[in-house]
Amino acid sequence: MAWIERYLSVVGVKVEVLREHGDKALVEELMDDFMALLASFSGRYYQLRSKRNQRRLRRRCGSAVGED
Known part of the structure; x- marks a missing residue:
């Protein structure tokens, strides 16, 4: 850190x-560090879960309307 202080x-x-x-x-x-890792992984997990739920919902809505 001392070299950064000298340079600045x-x-x-x-x-x-x-x-x-x-x-x-x-x-x-x-x-x-553990909490940062946990937050990172849980964010990724919920993002994946959310994408899966969105696809499932689109499939349900499509079949309800008569589209595949």
Whole structure:
């Protein structure tokens, strides 16, 4: 991180660190990563499920109208 601060100071940018990397406990970081993975996978699952439901609904509506 020091090289980034040096580079940015040359171009006139001041870096302020709001939270150091070591502020979180290892378990807390692990839980944050786990929750991010869970959110990602659940979003993909619901998206797939939604597409399947949309296809099923279109088939039902088509057969109700007399279309295949």
